[in-house]
Amino acid sequence: MYQRFIAVGRLGRDPEITTTAGGARMASFSLATSEVAKGEERAEWHRCVVWDEKLVDVIARRARKGTLVALEGQVRTRRWNSKDGRENHTTEVVLDRFTSRFQILSGAKPQDDVVEANQPVFDKRFAFDELPF
Structure with missing residues (x-):
């Protein structure tokens, strides 16, 4: 079985860029999506975690709170035990090196500062102007 999560939304806060103990860089941010129902x-x-080094570089340089992005990743649930013995879990959208896509749609720096990282997320046939946010 295979599952994909595709979304267009705005970053709810500035991305957090961290480095793991093993030296890998990662980015995390919250993504807000919306829909209109009955007016x-x-x-x-959605909590998003990015492990692709090239995408982390693009996110660090160009993504800020309010930036409109399109992304594709996998939904994963991570479990761990806290110090007091309680089992915790969180569900995240994970973007890794081979199976994910990320595109900044608006709110980015000028076009001359663009770094190519993966291909565009969506086919140009889709009209992003029709989204409710």
Whole structure:
């Protein structure tokens, strides 16, 4: 079985760039998506984690709170035990090196500062202007 998560939304905060003990860089951020139902807008929040080094570089340089992005990744649930013995879990959208895509749609720096990282997420046939946010 295979699953994909594809979303267009805005970053809810500036991305957090960290380095693991093993030296790998990663980015994490919250992504807000929304839909309008019965005249009311409903927002959904997604925690996103990026492990692709090239994407981390692009995110560090160009993504800020409010940036409109399109992304594709996998939904994964991570489990761990806290110091007091309780089992914790969190569900994240994970973008890794081979199976993920990320594209900044607006709110980015000028075009001359673009770094190519992966191909565009969506086919140009889709009209992003019709999205409710």
